[in-house]
Amino acid sequence: MSVRSRVRSRPLSPHLQIYRLTIPMVMSIAHRLTGVALYLGTLVVTWWLIALASNANSYAVFQDFLGSWLGRIILFGYIWALFHHMLGGIRHLLWDIGLWIDLPAASRLAWATLIGSTGLTVAAWIAGQSLRAVLP
Amino acid sequence: MTGMRTPRHRARGLGAARSGTAHFWMQRVTAIANIPLTLLFLALLIALIGSDYGVARAYVANPFVAIILVLLVISGAFHMRIGMQVIIEDYIHSLPVKMICLAGNTLFSAMIGVVCIYGVLRVGLGS
Numbered sequence: 001m002s003v004r005s006r007v008r009s010r011p012l013s014p015h016l017q018i019y020r021l022t023i024p025m026v027m028s029i030a031h032r033l034t035g036v037a038l039y040l041g042t043l044v045v046t047w048w049l050i051a052l053a054s055n056a057n058s059y060a061v062f063q064d065f066l067g068s069w070l071g072r073i074i075l076f077g078y079i080w081a082l083f084h085h086m087l088g089g090i091r092h093l094l095w096d097i098g099l100w101i102d103l104p105a106a107s108r109l110a111w112a113t114l115i116g117s118t119g120l121t122v123a124a125w126i127a128g129q130s131l132r133a134v135l136p
Numbered sequence: 137m138t139g140m141r142t143p144r145h146r147a148r149g150l151g152a153a154r155s156g157t158a159h160f161w162m163q164r165v166t167a168i169a170n171i172p173l174t175l176l177f178l179a180l181l182i183a184l185i186g187s188d189y190g191v192a193r194a195y196v197a198n199p200f201v202a203i204i205l206v207l208l209v210i211s212g213a214f215h216m217r218i219g220m221q222v223i224i225e226d227y228i229h230s231l232p233v234k235m236i237c238l239a240g241n242t243l244f245s246a247m248i249g250v251v252c253i254y255g256v257l258r259v260g261l262g263s
Contacts, residue, residue: 052196
């Protein structure tokens, strides 16, 4: 083997700084991040169930937290993460059976998870708020 | 070369891998289960907004709601454990740290699952 062939340049991976972000990439990262958020969010669900199993006082403390601005942001974010991870998961299941795996379809599906999850979250939020207004 | 391998090794058919597609498949099965269960959970959340302690307890004490919640907790705990395991295996390369994280992940998921089920059962079975 000559020296020349050993120093021949090898193919380079795409460079992170000059790599254009595409929507399937961003939604792939978002799928993982929402997974982590839901993982940590189970602590709030656990708090809710334990407060419910304990007594009215503990439940009031939990409700005060969820009614606060921080609580509302966490709840809204949690519901969005649920919808986003659910739609992203359905996308993965479709790919598993070989559907819409070509590039244009994958991009459309990625947009659908973003728009769909945001739309569903707003719809769920409005449904909750209007129910609250109607109920005594 | 195959002479070096035990019949059991050949029967498992995994070659040099330590495990097969069980986790992949479990992730899909729990994912499918989570879809209807999560939608029902969200419907419960919407129904519970602004309701007081007694009403909330009555909802969760309903057998249908309690069973849905227990199913969601079981499916969700397995799903989140596998998902976090994949993330740990992807990003943590130091073996000791990885082992600690993997054990912590299993313990956290099991704890969340058991505590949630305990809460639902305590409300559902009335105590």
